[in-house]
Amino acid sequence: MEHQTERRSATGHSQRSQLLRRGLVLEYITLGWNIAGFVIVGFAAMAARSVALAGFGLDSLIEIFASVVVIWHLTSARGNKERLALQTIGAAFIALAVYIVVQTIFVFVTGGRPARSPAGIAWLTATVIAMLGLARGKLVTGRRLHNAVLIAESRVTVVDAYLAAAVLVGVALNTVTGWWWADPLAGILIAYYALVEGVAHWEEGRSGDA
Template structure:
């Protein structure tokens, strides 16, 4: 009975993540266009990848099996790989375009709120993933951490651009997050279901 309660808690966290990212996607894309920001556009794309990861975990939590578990971990690994590859490509194009986005207060507020929400959701997923001994929920918690880190990276980059003129900070932060994502993708591809 306790395991079912933990599973339900994990599902609720995934539904919350799914809802947040579906709500975030369109405003981030619109703000990225209005503010001429590649990093905000990348953040919007990240929201779609997080939606994919959440759908995979919801599917796996509803139909737990060793095969589903292993497949879900691989799909999450692919989402890490896609996100990280996209971030590297975005950084490359950003260097060539040399954009200097100007953040709005709504962008700053949304990025702060998103980071807080993502880190809280990730902590909950990690907690219940361990209680359930569910590597899929644990792996997806790391995708959620990347979402939070990306929000912090985009925010930091925009603030450094606005106040110090250091446009390279946005791209440097993005590359660090991409490298973390590649590392997690590699671990996902190597992992075995319990």
């Protein structure tokens, strides 16, 4: 009986180690994708003077930050650091929402008009597909690990996919039809989701203090 218990314990430890490695691999892939995306979308945003692309580029930067936080958590963080990780991600999202609102108001006041961006459209399309796949993997792995931070970051990745789709619509409408206002409106949608996710992550971190 004692040997059976030890074998079960060893098997459980091995499975958990495999899940942790899987979670880290998913985060490293997300990290690499978003580093590339930040550069590509950043150049596309500057070339097209697009609020939506600029906002999405900053969202990619926050996703990079979130991945770093989760990697840190999976490799070393425990206890109160989990709450700190959630609140840090939440604060970054809230800051993004504030920036996009200010930038969008500036565009409407100054009458700025975004140019067409085929490169932005191509990258956004690929990002929607990639982020949905990564988000699913993180959610399944996080649930099996009972890891709140990885589960929360899977939601960040889902939002990243939805925002890529929203920005894709705005940028495509501007490119195909010339509806310039679709671009900053897509930016406002990013701000809304960023605020919702930011508050949710912040409150989830605070709830652990009780």
